[in-house]
Amino acid sequence: MLNVGSLKEGIVLDHIEAGKGMSIYSALNLDKLECSVAIIKNARSNKMKKKDIIKIEAGIDTINLSLLGFIDHNITVNIIKGGEIVEKKEILLPEQVTDIIKCKNPRCITSIEQELQHVFKLTNPEKKIYRCIYCDEQYKY
Amino acid sequence: MKHFLNPLDFSVEELDEVLDLADEIRANPKRFAKVCEGKKLATLFYEPSTRTRLSFEAAMMNLGGNVLGFSSADSSSAAKGESVSDTIRMVSCYADICAMRHPKEGAPLVASMKSSIPVINAGDGGHQHPTQTLTDLYTIRCLKGKFSGMTIGLCGDLKFGRTVHSLIEALIRYEDIKFVLISPEELRVPSYIRDEVLKQNNQQFEEVESLEEALPKLDILYMTRVQRERFFNEDDYLRMKDSYILDKEKMKLAKSDMIVLHPLPRVNEISVEVDDDERACYFKQVEFSVYARMALIMILLGVDKPC
Numbered sequence: 001m002l003n004v005g006s007l008k009e010g011i012v013l014d015h016i017e018a019g020k021g022m023s024i025y026s027a028l029n030l031d032k033l034e035c036s037v038a039i040i041k042n043a044r045s046n047k048m049k050k051k052d053i054i055k056i057e058a059g060i061d062t063i064n065l066s067l068l069g070f071i072d073h074n075i076t077v078n079i080i081k082g083g084e085i086v087e088k089k090e091i092l093l094p095e096q097v098t099d100i101i102k103c104k105n106p107r108c109i110t111s112i113e114q115e116l117q118h119v120f121k122l123t124n125p126e127k128k129i130y131r132c133i134y135c136d137e138q139y140k141y
Numbered sequence: 142m143k144h145f146l147n148p149l150d151f152s153v154e155e156l157d158e159v160l161d162l163a164d165e166i167r168a169n170p171k172r173f174a175k176v177c178e179g180k181k182l183a184t185l186f187y188e189p190s191t192r193t194r195l196s197f198e199a200a201m202m203n204l205g206g207n208v209l210g211f212s213s214a215d216s217s218s219a220a221k222g223e224s225v226s227d228t229i230r231m232v233s234c235y236a237d238i239c240a241m242r243h244p245k246e247g248a249p250l251v252a253s254m255k256s257s258i259p260v261i262n263a264g265d266g267g268h269q270h271p272t273q274t275l276t277d278l279y280t281i282r283c284l285k286g287k288f289s290g291m292t293i294g295l296c297g298d299l300k301f302g303r304t305v306h307s308l309i310e311a312l313i314r315y316e317d318i319k320f321v322l323i324s325p326e327e328l329r330v331p332s333y334i335r336d337e338v339l340k341q342n343n344q345q346f347e348e349v350e351s352l353e354e355a356l357p358k359l360d361i362l363y364m365t366r367v368q369r370e371r372f373f374n375e376d377d378y379l380r381m382k383d384s385y386i387l388d389k390e391k392m393k394l395a396k397s398d399m400i401v402l403h404p405l406p407r408v409n410e411i412s413v414e415v416d417d418d419e420r421a422c423y424f425k426q427v428e429f430s431v432y433a434r435m436a437l438i439m440i441l442l443g444v445d446k447p448c
Contacts, residue, residue, distance in 0.1 A: 107266045109245040113224050116251060123337055134247020135268055136333055 006055075010035075011063065012078040012085075013054040018042050020072070021052030027071055028063050030056065066094040070101075070130075093128060096121050101130070105137035143441055144253040146262040148274040148311040156311070160279050162436035163429075165446070170203060173435065176444050177206035183236035184210030185228065185252075186263070187219055187243045192405055192427065193263050193272070197240045200434035204444075209236060214244075226255045233257040238442055240272075241265075259441040267301035267368075273404050274307040275437060276430040281361060283429060284400050284422055288315040294355050296323040296385055297365035297410060299330045304404040305365060306334055313342050320346040321355045325384050327377075328367070352385050356394040362387070364403045364410055364423075388412040395420065402426055 016024055021039045030037050033056065040053040056062065060079060068075060069091040077089040102118050103110045110116050110132070120130040120139055130139040144150065151159065166173050182201040186194050189212070198208045211217040218228060225243070229252040232239055240261040241249045246268035253260040264270040281288060293312065295305050299322055309330070312318050320339070322330055329335075329348055339346050349355055356362070367382045369375075387401065392415055403411060403423040415421050439446075 105246065107244075107246050107268075109225065109243070109247040109251055109265075112245055113226075113251070115224065123333075124341075129337070131333065132247070134250055135266070136246075138333060 007057060007080050008083050009059075010055065010057040010080050011060055012080060013056070013063075013068070014051070014076045014078055015045070015048060016052040016054065016075055017072060018048070018050035018052055021054055024052075024068070024071060024075075025054060027067060030054070030063075033058060033062060035062075060089075064100075065089075065091060066097055067100050069094045070097050093122055093125055096133075097130065101139050103132040103135065103137055104140070105132065105135050108132060108135040108137060110134060142257075142259055144249075144256075144260045144262075145271055145437060145441060146249050146253060146260065147269050148271040148307050150271070153314050156275070156278065159275065159433065159436045159440055160282055162439060162446070163279055163432040164283075166435050167429075167432045170432075172447050173204055173439075175205040176439060176447055177201060177204035177442065180204075180206040180238070180442060180444075181236040182206055182208050182210075182438065183232045183239040183258075184208060184212070184263075185217070185232065185239055185241040185243075186210065186212045187214040187217065187241075187248070188264075189213060190242050190264070192430070193240075193242060193270075196427070196430045196434055197261075197263065197272075200431050200438055203431065204435055204438060206237075206438075210239075225251045228252075229256045229260070238438060261437065261441065264303060267303050269307050270303045270404070271307055272430075272434055272437065273304045274311045275433045276426055277304070277308050277363070277402060277404070278311060279433040280402060280422065280426045280429045281400075284425070285360065288312060288318065290317045291360045292319040292321065292358055293361045293363060294321040294323055294352075294359040295363045295365070296352055296355075296387075298328045298367045299324040299365070300328040301368055302365040305330070305363070308363065309334055310338055313338060313344050318344070320344065321359065322346060322348045323350070323352050323355050323385070324348070325350060328384070352387070353391060353394060356391060356399075357396070359395065359399050362395065362399060362401045364401065364407070366403075366406065366408050366410055383409065386410055386412060387415055389414050389418070392418055392420065 036057040038055040042050045045051040073091050073093045078085045079087040098119050119133045123131045225248050238259045240263040242263040246266035249262035299305050369378050400422045
């Protein structure tokens with residue numbers, strides 16, 4: 001098992017589906033961070049056989065947890081302090097996501113009023129269905 | 142402050158309160174002739190409407206209030222590019238309540254977020270038309286005396302027909318309702334109505350294409366128009382527009398106490414010869430719409446009933 005000893009303070013995004021590490025890195029804009037970021041690809045996992053891991057030498061508030069939950073709520077976030085895991089945060093599907101995805105319905109008010117926030121609400125957690133709060137259009141992944 | 146953007150914004154009890162007040166108004170309209178004296182209703186109609194706008198204006202005038210507004214986007218600041226948010230902030234300074242119709246879905250919700258006066262959704266694209274639902278519910282209650290136990294056929298454009306979506310959402314809150322959804326395959330109810338409203342609530346419903354087969358089992362037939370303005374492609378509209386035409390012959394298949402409703406305007410989906418049938422109740426709906434909107438305006442404004 002990989003250890004997180006080299007990371008004294010920071011966060012580890014664990015249980016990322018193997019091969020998805022880079023897309024999470026891009027979606028969370030981790031390339032914009034000044035701190036160290038490590039991506040481990042195809043790490044061995046008892047639960048998933050293979051998984052990706054991202055280590056970030058920064059505080060929890062540097063990542064958008066709603067966005068992470070929206071992308072994959074099975075990812076776990078470990079908070080590291082003094083080289084130890086002090087907290088495991090479970091990521092839930094966010095009830096609402098704002099300006100993360102765009103409504104594509106040409107009849108929606110957001111299609112003509114550019115300054116409006118694109119807000120989607122979780123209407124069916126089992127099927128992970130999000131709908132635009134303005135027009136009820138389902139977001140298509 | 143309460144808005145009315147979706148029929149579900151009101152609980153069943155709150156809707157009953159509106160319908161009970163509408164009953165009182167209908168019984169004695171003169172009693173309510175001055176309850177909104179000094180109040181102003183703004184009708185913000187970004188797309189053409191005859192019935193809904195006139196019904197709102199008549200409702201406010203019947204209550205002794207005044208009306209201001211515009212009847213198309215061309216005659217408003219929207220033509221100059223003003224946002225809905227800015228328009229409603231401005232209108233909030235002029236009026237006490239507003240009714241908004243907009244071709245884009247969600248525009249009344251955007252308005253309600255910035256408004257300091259109650260906003261009524263008077264129809265937003267193919268999305269919702271809650272005051273038509275209020276009218277439909279009031280008409281059904283007046284003519285059938287109840288909602289429970291009814292088999293309701295919804296016929297025509299069930300995909301873009303916002304009145305249908307709103308009515309289904311409102312009616313599933315009552316017990317033992319059965320829906321028969323009659324439409325061509327291309328105009329069936331959207332998936333969110335089928336999956337998250339009907340199926341999720343274990344609602345009894347069936348989707349059929351034949352009006353003739355459905356008619357004998359219906360207590361209420363709700364006809365809708367195939368709306369040209371909802372199609373991006375004229376060819377699709379022309380192909381669908383004559384899908385269902387209710388005529389005297391088809392009415393022979395219906396129960397003697399079935400009622401025919403229609404949000405109007407109709408084009409050709411109900412033959413004029415049906416108008417004389419006592420089961421044709423779509424013009425009564427127009428009359429009831431004014432009482433329902435009067436009651437809604439009073440409740441949203443928090444106006445007391447006259448002594």
